[in-house]
Amino acid sequence: MNKLYEVTSEIYVPFDNGVLWTCTSGPKDGEPVLLCNGGPGCCDYLVPVAEMLADKRVIRFEQRGCGRSTADGKYDLLTAIEDMERVRRYYGVEHWIVGGHSWGANLALAYAMTYPSRAAALLYIAGNGIHNDRSWSEEYHRNRDTRGEKMPKMAYAGNAEVNAMGNESLRAFGHAPDFYARVSRLTLPALFVFAEHDIRPAWPAAQLCALMPNAQAVTIPGAAHYLWLDNSEGLKKAFVEFIENLQETTP
Numbered sequence: 001m002n003k004l005y006e007v008t009s010e011i012y013v014p015f016d017n018g019v020l021w022t023c024t025s026g027p028k029d030g031e032p033v034l035l036c037n038g039g040p041g042c043c044d045y046l047v048p049v050a051e052m053l054a055d056k057r058v059i060r061f062e063q064r065g066c067g068r069s070t071a072d073g074k075y076d077l078l079t080a081i082e083d084m085e086r087v088r089r090y091y092g093v094e095h096w097i098v099g100g101h102s103w104g105a106n107l108a109l110a111y112a113m114t115y116p117s118r119a120a121a122l123l124y125i126a127g128n129g130i131h132n133d134r135s136w137s138e139e140y141h142r143n144r145d146t147r148g149e150k151m152p153k154m155a156y157a158g159n160a161e162v163n164a165m166g167n168e169s170l171r172a173f174g175h176a177p178d179f180y181a182r183v184s185r186l187t188l189p190a191l192f193v194f195a196e197h198d199i200r201p202a203w204p205a206a207q208l209c210a211l212m213p214n215a216q217a218v219t220i221p222g223a224a225h226y227l228w229l230d231n232s233e234g235l236k237k238a239f240v241e242f243i244e245n246l247q248e249t250t251p
Helices: 047-052 077-091 103-114 134-147 160-174 179-184 203-211 228-249
Strands: 011-015 018-025 032-036 057-061 096-101 119-125 190-195 215-220
Touching: 011 077, 018 077, 032 077, 032 103, 047 057, 047 228, 057 077, 077 103, 077 160, 096 103, 103 119, 103 160, 103 179, 119 203, 119 228, 179 203, 190 203, 190 228, 203 215, 215 228
Parallel strands: 032 057, 032 096, 096 119, 119 190, 190 215
Antiparallel strands: 011 018, 018 057
16 A cells, blocks of 8 residues: 555534544645545445545545435435535635546536536546436446446445435436536536446536536546446556646646
Protein backbone atom coordinates (compact mmCIF):
# COMPACT_ATOMS: atom_id res chain seq x y z
CA MET A 1 0.00 0.00 0.00
CA ASN A 2 1.18 3.51 -0.83
CA LYS A 3 2.92 5.03 2.19
CA LEU A 4 0.72 8.11 1.86
CA TYR A 5 -2.40 6.00 2.26
CA GLU A 6 -4.00 5.95 5.68
CA VAL A 7 -7.51 5.32 6.88
CA THR A 8 -8.70 7.68 9.58
CA SER A 9 -11.43 6.93 12.07
CA GLU A 10 -14.93 6.60 10.70
CA ILE A 11 -16.96 9.72 11.34
CA TYR A 12 -20.73 9.89 11.72
CA VAL A 13 -21.99 13.21 10.39
CA PRO A 14 -25.22 14.27 12.14
CA PHE A 15 -28.41 15.42 10.49
CA ASP A 16 -31.78 16.29 12.04
CA ASN A 17 -32.95 12.75 12.74
CA GLY A 18 -29.82 10.65 12.56
CA VAL A 19 -26.30 10.28 11.24
CA LEU A 20 -24.49 9.66 7.95
CA TRP A 21 -21.61 7.20 7.96
CA THR A 22 -18.46 8.67 6.42
CA CYS A 23 -14.85 7.61 6.17
CA THR A 24 -11.70 9.31 4.92
CA SER A 25 -8.50 7.89 3.48
CA GLY A 26 -5.28 9.35 2.18
CA PRO A 27 -3.20 12.27 3.49
CA LYS A 28 -5.07 14.87 5.50
CA ASP A 29 -3.66 17.67 3.34
CA GLY A 30 -4.46 15.91 0.06
CA GLU A 31 -6.87 17.38 -2.46
CA PRO A 32 -10.38 16.28 -1.35
CA VAL A 33 -12.40 13.80 -3.39
CA LEU A 34 -15.92 12.59 -2.58
CA LEU A 35 -16.93 9.13 -3.83
CA CYS A 36 -20.57 8.03 -4.10
CA ASN A 37 -21.40 4.34 -4.39
CA GLY A 38 -24.13 2.98 -6.62
CA GLY A 39 -27.44 1.31 -6.12
CA PRO A 40 -29.19 3.32 -4.97
CA GLY A 41 -29.64 1.46 -1.73
CA CYS A 42 -26.20 -0.16 -1.46
CA CYS A 43 -23.65 0.27 1.27
CA ASP A 44 -20.20 1.64 0.47
CA TYR A 45 -18.06 -0.71 -1.66
CA LEU A 46 -15.56 1.75 -3.10
CA VAL A 47 -12.45 1.00 -1.00
CA PRO A 48 -10.60 -0.30 -4.11
CA VAL A 49 -11.34 2.96 -5.95
CA ALA A 50 -10.24 5.06 -2.97
CA GLU A 51 -6.94 3.17 -2.92
CA MET A 52 -6.34 4.19 -6.53
CA LEU A 53 -6.52 7.83 -5.40
CA ALA A 54 -4.05 7.34 -2.56
CA ASP A 55 -2.50 10.83 -2.79
CA LYS A 56 -5.94 12.44 -2.39
CA ARG A 57 -8.05 12.95 0.71
CA VAL A 58 -10.87 10.61 -0.26
CA ILE A 59 -14.17 10.90 1.58
CA ARG A 60 -16.77 8.16 1.21
CA PHE A 61 -20.28 8.15 2.62
CA GLU A 62 -23.40 6.02 2.74
CA GLN A 63 -26.79 7.50 1.90
CA ARG A 64 -29.59 7.55 4.42
CA GLY A 65 -31.00 4.06 4.91
CA CYS A 66 -27.85 2.39 3.56
CA GLY A 67 -25.24 0.47 5.53
CA ARG A 68 -24.39 2.37 8.69
CA SER A 69 -26.40 5.53 7.96
CA THR A 70 -29.73 6.20 9.66
CA ALA A 71 -32.91 5.12 7.90
CA ASP A 72 -35.55 7.86 7.98
CA GLY A 73 -37.56 7.42 4.78
CA LYS A 74 -36.08 10.48 3.03
CA TYR A 75 -34.30 8.77 0.16
CA ASP A 76 -34.89 11.12 -2.78
CA LEU A 77 -32.11 12.54 -4.95
CA LEU A 78 -32.34 16.10 -3.62
CA THR A 79 -31.98 14.92 -0.02
CA ALA A 80 -28.88 12.94 -1.03
CA ILE A 81 -27.43 16.04 -2.68
CA GLU A 82 -28.04 18.11 0.43
CA ASP A 83 -26.44 15.38 2.54
CA MET A 84 -23.33 15.63 0.35
CA GLU A 85 -23.28 19.35 1.11
CA ARG A 86 -23.71 18.52 4.79
CA VAL A 87 -20.65 16.27 4.62
CA ARG A 88 -18.65 18.94 2.78
CA ARG A 89 -19.38 21.55 5.42
CA TYR A 90 -18.69 19.13 8.26
CA TYR A 91 -15.23 18.37 6.87
CA GLY A 92 -14.52 22.04 6.14
CA VAL A 93 -13.95 21.49 2.41
CA GLU A 94 -14.22 24.50 0.10
CA HIS A 95 -14.44 22.53 -3.13
CA TRP A 96 -13.71 18.95 -4.12
CA ILE A 97 -13.60 16.47 -6.94
CA VAL A 98 -16.93 14.65 -6.91
CA GLY A 99 -17.14 11.15 -8.26
CA GLY A 100 -19.31 8.11 -8.22
CA HIS A 101 -19.86 4.66 -9.61
CA SER A 102 -23.03 3.52 -11.40
CA TRP A 103 -26.02 5.33 -9.82
CA GLY A 104 -23.49 7.19 -7.69
CA ALA A 105 -22.05 8.71 -10.88
CA ASN A 106 -25.44 10.30 -11.54
CA LEU A 107 -25.60 11.51 -7.95
CA ALA A 108 -22.18 13.14 -8.37
CA LEU A 109 -23.30 14.76 -11.63
CA ALA A 110 -26.53 16.04 -10.04
CA TYR A 111 -24.50 17.49 -7.15
CA ALA A 112 -22.20 19.29 -9.61
CA MET A 113 -25.24 20.71 -11.41
CA THR A 114 -26.72 21.91 -8.11
CA TYR A 115 -23.49 23.22 -6.55
CA PRO A 116 -21.18 23.99 -9.49
CA SER A 117 -18.95 26.28 -7.43
CA ARG A 118 -18.15 23.40 -5.05
CA ALA A 119 -17.27 20.81 -7.71
CA ALA A 120 -13.71 21.08 -8.99
CA ALA A 121 -14.04 18.10 -11.36
CA LEU A 122 -16.26 15.09 -12.00
CA LEU A 123 -15.40 11.38 -12.07
CA TYR A 124 -18.31 9.62 -13.78
CA ILE A 125 -17.53 5.92 -13.43
CA ALA A 126 -19.71 3.42 -15.32
CA GLY A 127 -22.79 5.59 -14.89
CA ASN A 128 -26.05 4.78 -16.66
CA GLY A 129 -27.04 8.28 -17.72
CA ILE A 130 -30.33 9.81 -16.60
CA HIS A 131 -33.25 8.46 -18.62
CA ASN A 132 -36.34 6.28 -18.60
CA ASP A 133 -35.87 4.45 -21.90
CA ARG A 134 -37.68 1.15 -22.48
CA SER A 135 -35.21 -0.14 -25.09
CA TRP A 136 -32.29 0.54 -22.71
CA SER A 137 -34.03 -1.38 -19.95
CA GLU A 138 -34.87 -4.30 -22.24
CA GLU A 139 -31.26 -4.59 -23.43
CA TYR A 140 -29.92 -4.37 -19.88
CA HIS A 141 -32.23 -7.10 -18.58
CA ARG A 142 -31.50 -9.32 -21.59
CA ASN A 143 -27.74 -8.94 -21.00
CA ARG A 144 -28.14 -9.56 -17.28
CA ASP A 145 -30.11 -12.75 -17.89
CA THR A 146 -27.80 -14.12 -20.57
CA ARG A 147 -24.36 -12.93 -19.44
CA GLY A 148 -24.76 -12.32 -15.72
CA GLU A 149 -22.62 -9.93 -13.72
CA LYS A 150 -19.74 -10.28 -11.29
CA MET A 151 -20.26 -8.12 -8.19
CA PRO A 152 -18.18 -7.13 -5.18
CA LYS A 153 -19.10 -8.44 -1.75
CA MET A 154 -21.41 -6.12 0.16
CA ALA A 155 -21.00 -5.79 3.92
CA TYR A 156 -24.67 -4.84 4.36
CA ALA A 157 -27.88 -5.81 2.62
CA GLY A 158 -29.38 -3.42 0.10
CA ASN A 159 -32.41 -1.25 0.85
CA ALA A 160 -35.22 -1.66 -1.70
CA GLU A 161 -37.04 1.45 -0.47
CA VAL A 162 -33.95 3.60 -1.06
CA ASN A 163 -33.60 2.03 -4.51
CA ALA A 164 -37.18 2.78 -5.54
CA MET A 165 -37.26 6.34 -4.23
CA GLY A 166 -33.80 7.18 -5.50
CA ASN A 167 -34.50 5.95 -9.03
CA GLU A 168 -37.88 7.65 -9.22
CA SER A 169 -36.49 11.01 -8.12
CA LEU A 170 -33.51 10.71 -10.48
CA ARG A 171 -35.85 10.19 -13.43
CA ALA A 172 -37.84 13.26 -12.35
CA PHE A 173 -34.60 15.25 -12.16
CA GLY A 174 -33.75 14.23 -15.73
CA HIS A 175 -37.22 15.14 -17.00
CA ALA A 176 -36.80 18.81 -16.13
CA PRO A 177 -37.22 20.93 -19.31
CA ASP A 178 -33.80 22.54 -18.87
CA PHE A 179 -31.92 19.40 -17.81
CA TYR A 180 -29.78 18.98 -20.93
CA ALA A 181 -29.20 22.74 -21.19
CA ARG A 182 -27.86 22.73 -17.62
CA VAL A 183 -25.58 19.79 -18.41
CA SER A 184 -24.20 21.63 -21.44
CA ARG A 185 -23.36 24.64 -19.25
CA LEU A 186 -21.23 22.58 -16.87
CA THR A 187 -17.68 23.68 -17.62
CA LEU A 188 -15.85 21.68 -14.96
CA PRO A 189 -13.37 19.04 -16.17
CA ALA A 190 -15.02 15.62 -16.28
CA LEU A 191 -13.85 12.08 -16.88
CA PHE A 192 -16.46 9.61 -18.12
CA VAL A 193 -15.24 6.06 -17.61
CA PHE A 194 -16.91 3.28 -19.60
CA ALA A 195 -16.45 -0.47 -19.17
CA GLU A 196 -15.94 -2.46 -22.37
CA HIS A 197 -18.10 -5.37 -21.20
CA ASP A 198 -20.72 -3.53 -19.17
CA ILE A 199 -24.13 -5.16 -19.58
CA ARG A 200 -25.67 -1.68 -19.41
CA PRO A 201 -25.96 0.19 -22.74
CA ALA A 202 -23.54 3.13 -22.74
CA TRP A 203 -25.33 5.59 -25.00
CA PRO A 204 -27.16 7.64 -22.29
CA ALA A 205 -23.90 8.38 -20.46
CA ALA A 206 -22.14 9.04 -23.78
CA GLN A 207 -24.77 11.69 -24.56
CA LEU A 208 -24.05 13.47 -21.28
CA CYS A 209 -20.32 13.33 -21.96
CA ALA A 210 -20.81 14.83 -25.44
CA LEU A 211 -22.81 17.72 -23.99
CA MET A 212 -20.18 18.84 -21.48
CA PRO A 213 -17.54 21.10 -23.05
CA ASN A 214 -14.63 19.90 -20.89
CA ALA A 215 -15.50 16.22 -20.62
CA GLN A 216 -13.46 13.34 -21.91
CA ALA A 217 -14.26 9.64 -22.22
CA VAL A 218 -12.18 6.53 -21.74
CA THR A 219 -13.18 2.89 -22.12
CA ILE A 220 -11.44 0.35 -19.89
CA PRO A 221 -10.70 -2.79 -21.92
CA GLY A 222 -11.72 -6.16 -20.55
CA ALA A 223 -13.75 -4.61 -17.74
CA ALA A 224 -17.38 -5.11 -16.76
CA HIS A 225 -19.49 -2.77 -14.65
CA TYR A 226 -17.40 -3.11 -11.47
CA LEU A 227 -14.28 -2.26 -13.39
CA TRP A 228 -11.69 -2.82 -10.65
CA LEU A 229 -12.62 -6.50 -10.46
CA ASP A 230 -11.39 -7.02 -14.03
CA ASN A 231 -8.87 -4.29 -14.87
CA SER A 232 -7.81 -2.30 -11.83
CA GLU A 233 -4.60 -1.11 -13.49
CA GLY A 234 -6.49 0.27 -16.47
CA LEU A 235 -8.90 2.14 -14.23
CA LYS A 236 -6.12 3.53 -12.07
CA LYS A 237 -4.22 4.67 -15.17
CA ALA A 238 -7.29 6.57 -16.38
CA PHE A 239 -7.59 8.35 -13.03
CA VAL A 240 -3.88 9.21 -12.88
CA GLU A 241 -3.79 10.66 -16.39
CA PHE A 242 -6.94 12.72 -15.85
CA ILE A 243 -5.75 14.13 -12.51
CA GLU A 244 -2.26 14.86 -13.83
CA ASN A 245 -3.84 16.86 -16.65
CA LEU A 246 -5.97 18.70 -14.08
CA GLN A 247 -2.87 19.69 -12.18
CA GLU A 248 -1.13 20.88 -15.34
CA THR A 249 -4.06 23.06 -16.44
CA THR A 250 -5.08 24.47 -13.05
CA PRO A 251 -3.42 27.85 -12.30
